[in-house]
Amino acid sequence: MKTRIILGICTAALMIGATTANAADLIPPPPPPPPIETYPEVSSCIYVRGDIGYASYERPDFVKNLPGGIVSTALGEEFEDTIIADIGVGCEINENLRADLTLGYRSNARVQDDFTSLDAKYKAYTAMVNVYYDIGNYRGFTPYVGAGVGLSHNKVTAVSLPVTSTSGSKTSFAYALHAGVSYDINEALAVDASYRYIDLGKGKSGGDAFTYDKLASHDFRIGLRYRFLD
Secondary structure (H helix, E strand, O other): OHHHHHHHHHHHHHHHHHHHHHHHHHOOOOOOOOOOOOOOOOOOOEEEEEEEEEEEEOOOEEEEEEHHHEEEOOOOOEEOOEEEEEEEEEEEOOOOEEEEEEEEEEEEEEEEOOOOOOEEEEEEEEEEEEEEEEOOOEOOEEEEEEEEEEEEEEEEEEEEEOOOOEOEEEEEEEEEEEEEEEEEOOOOEEEEEEEEEEEOOOEEOEOOOEEEEOOEEEEEEEEEEEEOOO
16 A cells, blocks of 8 residues: 555656656747947047247357458357247057157247347247157156157348348258156046257348357247047
């Protein structure tokens, strides 16, 4: 009797297990979750910049052709300090290296000497290709150094002395050395403060009454750089 009961229980258990297995076979497995779409992080390398500043000129190598065939080279000629402005477009090549093309304007600076024999004005337009090395980003601050080469169109205007001279101009090779620091206002915008040593090359007045060479300037600038983001 007990044997029959045990066999009955086992048979019932087997039948329940088989029924459960068959039911599980009838229920399809849940579909896999859809793949998560990922997009590569892409940013444009292009930026634009604008700077304004103050230029302090060194005394250049100056030559004046005076009446009577006299040539003078040391009469204390000075170029007055003046305002400068630059605009440019560039590319961040990688996290440390960037390059840009800038166009600059140097406003009228008075040119005089110690003996009241020279009175004129000087201004210039520049086009420079510059390369910079960003040393690293420290809490938003990025110090950098750089160098540039290009052209300077040097103009002498409003010449009143010497009386034998007139306005004149000359386009000359120019080069620059940069040092500065930028601060990231946000991902796209940075403020930039910099020092630039620039050699503007040669220039002359009309009639070759005077010429100058190695006209160098110490420029202190502040500006903004805007980086285009994709």
